[in-house]
Amino acid sequence: MTSTVAKSKKKIIMEAAARLFRDKGYSASSMRDLAKAVNLKASSLYNHIQSKEALLQEICFNNAHRFLQGMNEVEKMEASHLEKIKALIRLHIEIAATDITSITAFNDEWRHLKDPHLTRFLRLRKSYEQRFLVLIKIGIEKGEIKDMDPQLILFTLFSSVRWLYDWHRKDRETELSSLEKQITELLLGGIKA
Amino acid sequence: MTSTVAKSKKKIIMEAAARLFRDKGYSASSMRDLAKAVNLKASSLYNHIQSKEALLQEICFNNAHRFLQGMNEVEKMEASHLEKIKALIRLHIEIAATDITSITAFNDEWRHLKDPHLTRFLRLRKSYEQRFLVLIKIGIEKGEIKDMDPQLILFTLFSSVRWLYDWHRKDRETELSSLEKQITELLLGGIKA
DNA sequence: CCTACCGATCGGTAGG
DNA sequence: CCTACCGATCGGTAGG
Numbered sequence: 508m509t510s511t512v513a514k515s516k517k518k519i520i521m522e523a524a525a526r527l528f529r530d531k532g533y534s535a536s537s538m539r540d541l542a543k544a545v546n547l548k549a550s551s552l553y554n555h556i557q558s559k560e561a562l563l564q565e566i567c568f569n570n571a572h573r574f575l576q577g578m579n580e581v582e583k584m585e586a587s588h589l590e591k592i593k594a595l596i597r598l599h600i601e602i603a604a605t606d607i608t609s610i611t612a613f614n615d616e617w618r619h620l621k622d623p624h625l626t627r628f629l630r631l632r633k634s635y636e637q638r639f640l641v642l643i644k645i646g647i648e649k650g651e652i653k654d655m656d657p658q659l660i661l662f663t664l665f666s667s668v669r670w671l672y673d674w675h676r677k678d679r680e681t682e683l684s685s686l687e688k689q690i691t692e693l694l695l696g697g698i699k700a
Numbered sequence: 701m702t703s704t705v706a707k708s709k710k711k712i713i714m715e716a717a718a719r720l721f722r723d724k725g726y727s728a729s730s731m732r733d734l735a736k737a738v739n740l741k742a743s744s745l746y747n748h749i750q751s752k753e754a755l756l757q758e759i760c761f762n763n764a765h766r767f768l769q770g771m772n773e774v775e776k777m778e779a780s781h782l783e784k785i786k787a788l789i790r791l792h793i794e795i796a797a798t799d800i801t802s803i804t805a806f807n808d809e810w811r812h813l814k815d816p817h818l819t820r821f822l823r824l825r826k827s828y829e830q831r832f833l834v835l836i837k838i839g840i841e842k843g844e845i846k847d848m849d850p851q852l853i854l855f856t857l858f859s860s861v862r863w864l865y866d867w868h869r870k871d872r873e874t875e876l877s878s879l880e881k882q883i884t885e886l887l888l889g890g891i892k893a
Numbered sequence: 894c895c896t897a898c899c900g901a902t903c904g905g906t907a908g909g
Numbered sequence: 910c911c912t913a914c915c916g917a918t919c920g921g922t923a924g925g
Contacts, residue, residue, distance in 0.1 A: 531727075531811075532725055532726075532727055532811075532812075533725075533728075534724075534725055534727035534728035535726075535727035535812065537902080537903065537904080538903080538904060538905080539902085539903085539904095547910075547911095548910075548911060548912085549904080549905085550905075550906080550907095550910085550911070550912085550913095551910050551911070552905095553904095553905070553906080554910070558904080558905080559904065559905090615808065618724075618725075619725075619728065653885075653886075653889070655882050655885070655886060656882060659879075659882050659883065659886070660886065662863035663860050663863070663883065663886055663887075665863060666859045666860055666861075666862050666863040667856050667859055667860050668859075669859050669862070670855040670856070670858060670859040686852075689848050689849060689852050690852065690856065692846075692848070693846075693848060693852070693853065693856055694856075696846070696889055730918075730919065730920080731919080731920060731921080732918085732919085732920095740894075740895095741894075741895060741896085742920080742921085743894085743895070743896085743897095743921075743922080743923095744894050744895070745921095746920095746921070746922080747894070751920080751921080752920065752921090894925105895924105895925085896923105896924095896925090897922105897923090897924095898921105898922085898923085899920105899921085899922075899923095900919105900920105900921100901918105901919080901920095902917105902918085902919070902920105903916105903917080903918070903919075904915105904916105904917095904918105905914105905915085905916100906913105906914085906915075907912105907913090907914085907915095908911105908912095908913095909910105909911085909912090
């Protein structure tokens, strides 16, 4: 019982931290802000967490692993490379839509990680990008995708989806499936051969 | 002479501030960091600038006005609405390419403005978005652009170009004209009817 | 342009 | 889980 209470309290703190980091940024968010958000004194937070940076680490690495997990599944698919890229666009949209606060912190605040973890994080990120790039390159070779700079395609796909966190806050009505369909259509119309 | 020296020193400070805000974020950048970057003591900065927030204000409003100025010119063009939207994409790329540090601070750090200025800034931004939106809507009515959610098109165009600041740092060789051509092709292939 | 310094706030610890 | 408190650092001012 003590353990389940402690566990859920940590989750409450994690979620409040993600929201705070998203809204004010990591540096401008104080542990006193966070404590207030979960009805504790600042010092009491440290019964549940190690440090401010540990909160950021958990957010960053949790999300990095979600993307890499998605990549694992996509690579195993029996499908054309265009289909695989569509599946990755869907992955980005779905992650952004289901955990909007966490993913925003992940996108924008990772640079505040300190160096053993920063390097580790950038390695994961680089690996994801490389694997994505391979799919694009093969897609181009097979004539499924227009012959453009693969890096340019990659970064455009990535960032095309990053405004979603803004959107979702003001318009919770738009259905996810409609969002997915329209964004995919917009992007694929552009890169499909 | 005193005046020209003071003026150029202020510009040096402004540029160092933009770089700092881009690299570490506004909140994590201290006035002591900034002073070190321009070979002064922190207190001496205040002979050239009013406050830390005033630096951010200048970055944010300067860039906001560049975008609005560009919009003025585009609206006056004698061209189809598709051409106008192409011109705006070019505008975004050119601003991003010619003043990469300032535009990044503008994109990401405006939320740290305090309230009289924050509201003013958001009003400018909203106005730019509305005018862009009108061009998209008319383009759709005229059958020049696919019939998709105009907001979705707007935000996708905006963010598609935001990764440029990363790109330019690692690959200063890619020519601007080639970048423009490829991004426009990628985006327009998707929205052109 | 500097030295000296201000009050406020930071992340975090001690001790219970 | 709290009170009390730490040293460090913050943006900025006084005074020269």
